[in-house]
Amino acid sequence: FFKGAAMGAADIVPGVSGGTVAFITGIYEELINSIQSISWKTLVTLKKQGLSAAWSSINGTFLLTLFSGILFSIFTLAKLISFLLVAYPELLWSFFFGLVVASVWHVGKQVKDWKAVSLIPMVFGIVVAWSLGGAAPAEVEATTINLFFAGCLAICAMILPGISGSFILLLLGMYGVVLNAVKTLDFALLAVFAAGCVTGLLTIANILAWAFRRFHDYTLLVLTGFMIGALDKVWPWKETISFRLNSHGEEVPLLQSNIMPGSYEILTGHSAYLGWAIISVISGFVVVLLLEQLGRSRH
Numbered sequence: 001f002f003k004g005a006a007m008g009a010a011d012i013v014p015g016v017s018g019g020t021v022a023f024i025t026g027i028y029e030e031l032i033n034s035i036q037s038i039s040w041k042t043l044v045t046l047k048k049q050g051l052s053a054a055w056s057s058i059n060g061t062f063l064l065t066l067f068s069g070i071l072f073s074i075f076t077l078a079k080l081i082s083f084l085l086v087a088y089p090e091l092l093w094s095f096f097f098g099l100v101v102a103s104v105w106h107v108g109k110q111v112k113d114w115k116a117v118s119l120i121p122m123v124f125g126i127v128v129a130w131s132l133g134g135a136a137p138a139e140v141e142a143t144t145i146n147l148f149f150a151g152c153l154a155i156c157a158m159i160l161p162g163i164s165g166s167f168i169l170l171l172l173g174m175y176g177v178v179l180n181a182v183k184t185l186d187f188a189l190l191a192v193f194a195a196g197c198v199t200g201l202l203t204i205a206n207i208l209a210w211a212f213r214r215f216h217d218y219t220l221l222v223l224t225g226f227m228i229g230a231l232d233k234v235w236p237w238k239e240t241i242s243f244r245l246n247s248h249g250e251e252v253p254l255l256q257s258n259i260m261p262g263s264y265e266i267l268t269g270h271s272a273y274l275g276w277a278i279i280s281v282i283s284g285f286v287v288v289l290l291l292e293q294l295g296r297s298r299h
């Protein structure tokens with residue numbers, strides 16, 4: 001449940017992936033395989049062997065507990081995360097920067113056979129994540145069909161370490177719409193979005209389960225590359241190059257570039273909170289180490 005809550009908290013922040021948290025808490029492959037096991041065969045098992053057998057076949061207790069944690073976190077932390085992104089962005093991004101750096105190290109350790117050719121899938125992952133991170137947000141109308149497909153794309157990104165589902169929503173111009181629906185409990189909008197999420201989740205889980213079975217190390221290397229590429233997006237100090245008006249007529253950043261803490265203070269007139277930022281980075285790194293240690297002790 002608490003691992004799910006951590007995934008939910010990460011998924012709220014544009015630039016951070018719940019898949020990264022699933023990886024460092026040691027449940028990623030079990031999550032993928034459990035979701036992938038949901039198919040028409042589940043209905044056959046339900047009809048022939050009953051509810052208990054069907055529930056066991058999809059690892060139902062694991063999925064229910066995990067997704068309960070994710071939903072609990074999303075609905076309870078949405079306002080807090082929104083506040084921190086505005087009030088203390090440097091410290092929040094620093095924490096997640098440390099978390100992602102440690103995650104790269106953690107996932108990289110799981111590759112069984114490192115060789116020169118290993119750099120190819122890793123570089124591919126870096127380029128994809130880096131390119132997405134540098135893309136300019138669009139403004140897509142929040143129609144029913146657009147919300148459905150936004151859910152499909154966002155959940156696929158959420159399940160991939162290093163690619164943030166929230167950031168995909170930001171690129172589509174849907175982040176504010178969905179976050180506001182969560183905060184105001186707009187169940188009609190959330191139902192359409194959730195239907196898209198379920199569709200996308202079942203699709204990507206099947207692809208990833210197949211990839212892990214056939215190309216385990218190469219899949220890990222691509223996912224490691226995704227996380228390295230994501231470091232560009234979670235760098236704490238940024239210069240806003242241009243702005244755009246959101247759906248509420250508010251001016252929000254459109255294009256940003258990474259800068260050093262000293263330049264950040266000169267350009268913005270705000271403190272870079274460098275000391276606290278370093279502590280936040282270390283805290284993020286330590287969280288990963290503790291979660292890894294917890295995962296070992298449970299095995």
